[in-house]
Amino acid sequence: MRSLISLQGLSIKTSSDGRSLTSDVNISLIEGEALGIVGESGSGKTLTALSILGLLPRGVEVASGEINFNGENLLSIDPERLRGIRGKEISMVYQDPMTALNPVMTVGNQLLEVLDCHNHDVKDPESHVKQSLIEVGIPDPDRALKSYPHEFSGGMRQRVVIAMSLLLSPKLLIADEPTTALDVTIQRQILSLVSRQRSRRQMSMLWITHDLGVVANLVDRVAVMYAGRIVEVGTTKQIFNSPQHPYTQGLLASLPVASSRSRNRLASIPGVPPKPWLVGQSCSFADRCQFAHKKCRESLPLLDARGTKSVACFYPIASSI
């Protein structure tokens, strides 16, 4: 099936000294599919997401690769066209909701402006906008429409941003840690809202999070990033039930199981991840890996496609299935 979006060999580096931040990232999503991206802090999840929208921060740039969306290469597209796609066809929920909100404009006007800017045709914009706030569980939506962002708690701001991102029914929703600040009942409400949108409108999703419980229940496939590379990718079931990369396994082992009766010591992964640009020709996980051999320090393991699952490791953990 043709993919809606595909990242091919995407590498990102710093502009000043060319330090590599991410390397050879390949991601592809078909219509209606949801992919979760998990991984260590600093592994390049946010940069990868921002590159899709052409919104990399100053000082960072794409070094090589391609980003194809619906047959257009977003990296070489006319900036005007990209602006049209951004917000309407691809929308993003950021880690920090304040970056998406205008502090001196009421929430109501900001939502209306989004409709306006993209010439979105709705019969009654006011009630459309109000409904969008009700759907994300904002108490007292009438008051909320007249309020400024600073009058909301962090969790409420995030809900406003989510409402805004769904307003134009995008084809692709990119969400970067969207529910971290929310408690589980509200989080569930948001997850159920985006899942409904997804099935109703065949929306695709790229969902970045540290919350593996959410990933396990929301997405179809999972990509695990470590030190700027995808080290394992597979269906959600495969990743959670039979992780093959030692890092993925360590990550899962460090979680307390929500329904477990045991309160044993939690397993942890000793050490810290290396700077991606210092890894060179070796496995970036080698210093922390209990299975590391000589080969792991001398050459770079690459993703190798085995059916729907692939793992960048010379000695992957045997699949239990």
Place this chain on the structure above:
Amino acid sequence: MTLVIDNVIKKYPIRQSKSVVNALNGISLNISKGQTLGIVGESGCGKSTLARLIVGLESPTQGAITWRDNVLLRGSKNQWRNHLSPAQLVFQDPYSSLNPRQRIGECIKEVIVAHNLRQKEEIDSRVTELLKVVGMSEDMKNRYPHQLSGGQRQRVSIARALAAEPELLILDEPVSALDVSVRADVMNLLVDLRKEFGLTYLFISHDLSMVRHISDVIAVMYLGRVVELGTWDEVLDNPQHPYTKALIAAIPDHSQVGQMDLTVSLEGEVPSPTNIPLGCAFHVRCPIAVPNCSKMIPQLLPIKSSQSVACSEVVK
């Protein structure tokens, strides 16, 4: 009993308006020495407010907080602080809770000096000792916060809190900002420290799996009140209040891939603390509410010796 929170109310006036935020609406809780009380509840239900009141950063509008029979009355902030500094707070965010221009050693030393806990010549070795307690080496002393990882920074925050030699540690979302793999380290550290120093913890978190991991007793809060209280296994494995049930049903569980039913969630709007519904504050979202629920505020009543619930439909 060590810490007694007795019917505490906290209201925040809103500037340029007559309304107030009812952050805490009559909270009563006890923590015994060496125990860990876990607090869970929706964002904005008053967890951090309670934390700030206990350490004396703010004072209650009404009610009393007692520590070993020392009543901390309104406005007793200074008394609290100069007193044995029994309670210390560890904040959620390891990035903003440390002064970026202060070396790690200095930031720990400052606390020891402020509380006058060591002779001048002993301070340096005490700093080393505290770093060791949280699993960090002496050479970290000269580093600045930005030179540390998130987990290391949170360790420094804990060392800093321990420097005041508290008996009670208030941990407000201590691991939420950390990487999954680092969280495990910090949680293990907290469990070890509790044992080693006989510390009493108040552990606040959104993450029920972390609360389950560390708590002896769990209090569930909803809009400034405790709606359920019991031992950790009672509350988590046999929840009785409809809100606790919804909360637990909503925990995303990574051990059951794709099993979570995303379509069920609590219906209804979340009320605002400036305008708390009459009667049971949960009645606008409660799946088992009866008409009487909007008339009477249910009290927290025991259903077993150790488990209490504030719901008139559960406790009849």
